[in-house]
Amino acid sequence: MARESLKDKTIKGSFWSAADAFLGQGVTFLVGIVLARLLSPKEYGLIGIALIFTIVLNGIVDSGFSTALIRKKDTTDVDYNTMFITNMVISFLLFIGLYFASPFISLFFNRPELTHVIRAMGLILIFQALSITQVTILTKRIDFKTKTKASLISAVVSGVIGIAMAFMGYGVWALVGQKLSNTLLYSICLWILNHWLPNGSFSRESFRYMWGFGWKLMLSGLLENTWSQLYQVVVGKCYSPATLGQYSRSKEYATIVSAHFTSIIQRVTYPVLSEVQDDQERMISAYRRIIKMTMFVIALLMIFLGAVSEPFIYCLIGPKWHEASTYLPLICLSMSLYPLHAINLNMLKVQGRSDIYLYLEIIKKIISVGPLCLGIFFSIYWMLAGSFVTGVIAFFLNSYYTGKKLHYSSFMQIKDILPSYCIGGIVALAVFFFKYLPLSYWLILPIQIVVGISVGILICESIKLDEYMELKGILIKAIARIKK
Secondary structure (H helix, E strand, C coil): CCHHHHHHHHHHHHHHHHHHHHHHHHHHHHHHHHHHHHCCHHHHHHHHHHHHHHHHHHHHHHCCHHHHHHHCCCCCHHHHHHHHHHHHHHHHHHHHHHHHHHHHHHHHHCCCCHHHHHHHHCHHHHHHHHHHHHHHHHHHCCCHHHHHHHHHHHHHHHHHHHHHHHHCCCCHHHHHHHHHHHHHHHHHHHHHHHCCCCCCCCCHHHHHHHHHHHHHHHHHHHHHHHHHHHHHHHHHHHCCHHHHHHHHHHHHHHHHHHHHHHHHHHHHHHHHHHHCCCCHHHHHHHHHHHHHHHHHHHHHHHHHHHHCHHHHHHHHHCHHHHHHHHHHHHHHHHHCCHHHHHHHHHHHHHCCCHHHHHHHHHHHHHHCHHHHHHHHHCCHHHHHHHHHHHHHHHHHHHHHHHHHHHCCCHHHHHHHHHHHHHHHHHHHHHHHHHHHCCCCHHHHHHHHHHHHHHHHHHHHHHHCCHHHHHHHHHHHHHHHHHHC
16 A cells, blocks of 8 residues: 555544544434433433443453454454354343342442432443444445444434433433434444344354453453443442532533544544555654644643643533533643553554453552542542553553554653643643632633634744644645535
């Protein structure tokens, strides 16, 4: 593949992957605003507890097979069929286990109403399994246009269902209905749009290949999901559903910016980098550019969001969610590191080192016990501060092995991203103190946005930051194409 064609393929894939996030997830975000104004923090806390288990178990459903097939160069239809059958069998078994475990989970949290909620939410495991193979096929083809259509349709229809149920007084079941219909409709749309159908063939050889590569990633993902959800468990058990609702709302807003943008980059770059895995020089060059450009965007956005958290939360979902605005700055600081973790680990997967991937996850989870203890014995704020510290340690662990292999060390990465953090810090200082003006938050937030953008552009233009100039060039070309 020629260098230029690879670049065009990446840009095109990034465009549709971004469209998927900003359209599908954008609609979900807007629906979430309406639902947050109609429902209470307690109801969000209840759905947050139910999601703990579906999120953790979803990592087992995939079993790392999708990553294995995206990396494989000579994928066959038998591989896809083997993957589909395996995913469906696992999802049914997990659903049955969760169904019978739900009363004990309700007892642990002392919330009897959770039993039926958890059983209903368990259906997500089956609905999600229906879409995994379709998503894998589209990702391997870097066809994010089809995924965008499915995401947008499911988000709009499920949003209407959720809002209608909230207006009708269904409470937490409005959130259950919205999430279940979103997952189911997404799977249905993918089956209609992608035209791939299973034929029932199953290959033991194919299964052994996918399991041999994927089980370590599955276990790593299970550890990651379990540990991330343990924070929800600590808040839900040691505090209250209302506090968990406040915490989950603030975390969701930070995740929308950081994790979703990073997933856009990962979904495109993993199959693209896998194509050039044998050309180390090109892979290293692309790897470095991805880190610099991703961190430029994320560092600025996350630091800015933390600085405007109070006006942002007030204007978005109302004063009853004020507690969420106090958690958001610390969460934003931790989540600003997320792309560094994800991209470095992505390179391990490209190189086929799922063994190191698993080894790192085990070490990081042992370290993460510290913040959980702070949350149990002190406060949520101490837990969030501890999470940032462990996040910094995790960065050095993640980047050590990829840096050693590709000669791009942790300190070289820090040098590359430091300008972005410095600019983000200056922008944050420029907008933070506006919240103390004797004005309505509805006026303060627009002022902060205008000032923040202006200061950021002024600094980047004056120092001619490479990442900014490249993104600016891509944007100008995209606008020129639209005008034509």
